Amino acid sequence: MMPGPTYVYACPDCQYRVTKRSLASGNTFGATHYSDMRVDAPMMPSYPRITKCERCECTFWLDETTQVEGAIMPQIAHFYDDDFTPSEVKNPAFGDQLELDPAKELDREDIKDALFMNVQRDDDDERYLRYRLLWAYHKQLEDGTLTREVLNEDLDYLENIDAILNLIKEDENGHLFRAELNRFAGRFERSLELLEPTLNDPLWGVISKKMKELSEAGNREVFVLDVP
Ligand SMILES: [Zn+2]
Numbered sequence: 001m002m003p004g005p006t007y008v009y010a011c012p013d014c015q016y017r018v019t020k021r022s023l024a025s026g027n028t029f030g031a032t033h034y035s036d037m038r039v040d041a042p043m044m045p046s047y048p049r050i051t052k053c054e055r056c057e058c059t060f061w062l063d064e065t066t067q068v069e070g071a072i073m074p075q076i077a078h079f080y081d082d083d084f085t086p087s088e089v090k091n092p093a094f095g096d097q098l099e100l101d102p103a104k105e106l107d108r109e110d111i112k113d114a115l116f117m118n119v120q121r122d123d124d125d126e127r128y129l130r131y132r133l134l135w136a137y138h139k140q141l142e143d144g145t146l147t148r149e150v151l152n153e154d155l156d157y158l159e160n161i162d163a164i165l166n167l168i169k170e171d172e173n174g175h176l177f178r179a180e181l182n183r184f185a186g187r188f189e190r191s192l193e194l195l196e197p198t199l200n201d202p203l204w205g206v207i208s209k210k211m212k213e214l215s216e217a218g219n220r221e222v223f224v225l226d227v228p
Contacts (some may be wrong), residue, residue, distance in 0.1 A: 001026045001043045005071040008093040008100060009038075009051075009062045016055040017095050018103040019072065020047050020062050024123050025065060033225040035211070038135045049128055051103035052110050059114045061125070062103055066121070068093045102151070108136040123167055130164050134184075138222050146195065148220070161185045176204060179211055188215040 001204035011017075015032045026044030033039050052059050062067055070093035094100060106114060111133045120126040137157055140146035141199040151157055161181050179194035192215050207225055216224070 001045075001195075007062075007071045008068040009060075009066045009103065010068050010095065011053040011056060012060055012066060013058040013143055014053060014056040015095060016053050017068060017093070017097055017100050018051060018054075018062075019100045020103050022047065033227045034133055034138075034222050035225055036138055036184070036222045037140070037177060038222075048103050048105045050106060050114065052106060054101070054104075059106070059117065059119050061119070061121075065094070068095070097110060106132070108140070111136060121209060122211075126163075127167050130160055130167065133160050134164065136199065147157075152220070158185055176211065179215075181206075182221055183215050185213065186220055188218060191215045 002024035004024040006019050006021045008017050008019055023044065026041070028039065028041045029043050031041035031044070033040050048062060050059060050061050072093065078224060108200070111129055114120075115129055115133070117128075120129060136155075137146065137151060137154075141148065161184060165178060165181055168177065171177075175194055175198050179191045179198075181192040182188075182194065194214060195208050196210050198204050199212065201208060210223065214221070
């Protein structure tokens with residue numbers, strides 16, 4: 001894993017600045033793939049694409065539209081740089097702040113608010129937010145801050161699943177994920193229907209059969225994929 005520069009972003013409303021690291025290169029070695037499309041890759045950390053301002057609570061995208069000119073290089077670069085002097089720490093990108101904190105990921109309620117306020121500019125933004133909302137629910141199940149009983153009654157959870165299904169309806173390779181989304185929603189018949197053509201697929205058959213098993217058992221849980 002090779003870290004890239006750390007960039008600075010300014011809240012468009014109040015100019016409060018935050019940082020976000022970047023990755024020069026990474027890989028998915030040792031990654032855990034989940035059936036809800038989540039990937040935990042220790043060699044490829046992901047950094048937030050959107051955040052909420054800690055000063056004014058405005059939600060903004062961390063991209064070229066909010067990036068401040070000038071970047072903070074990784075500490076390691078300073079370490080090997082003979083010309084580095086401490087005065088360079090006062091980077092103009094800091095604005096009036098002495099220190100910058102890393103931009104925080106949105107939590108579940110923040111993501112719901114962001115979608116409600118229509119911060120998404122295109123389908124890609126919406127996918128980003130809706131996948132993260134789905135994962136936020138599932139991570140809460142994992143860490144025990146949400147129970148299956150409560151989740152099954154959560155209409156926002158179902159509405160988000162339907163919105164994702166709508167977003168991926170044109171995706172050619174989305175069969176298995178569509179089946180999973182229906183299983184998460186408790187629509188087991190639909191899930192089995194979608195899985196049928198993939199059960200004997202040389203590459204995905206094993207995973208598909210596992211999904212079928214879970215659907216037949218009325219199980220709505222996410223599982224870890226044994227990726228071929
Ligand atoms: Zn702000």
